[in-house]
Amino acid sequence: MLGIAAAVLFFIAFLINAADIATNDTFTSTNVMLIGLTVLALHVSGVGTGWGSRGRRR
Template sequence: MLGIAAAVLFFVAFLINAAEIATNDVFSSGNIMLLGLTALALHVAGVGGGWAGRARRR
């Protein structure tokens, strides 16, 4: 799920940069790209991969 979020953030950053949309400092393409990198790093680290329940042993 975080991998998809990272891809969306990278795409939004690309659109802001390519269209040269004037945004404030919070939503600049560099900051959105850094959020995408953070989401990608969390995805690679295994955070947000799914819900794993306990395995029952008999």
């Protein structure tokens, strides 16, 4: 789920940069890209995967 959120944030950053949309200082394409990288790092580290610390049940 976090991987999809990261992809959406990267796409928004691309649109802001490609369309040269004037935004305020908070939502620049670089800031949105950094938020996307943070979400991607959380996804890769295993946050939000749904797997608990319990093992498999047999």
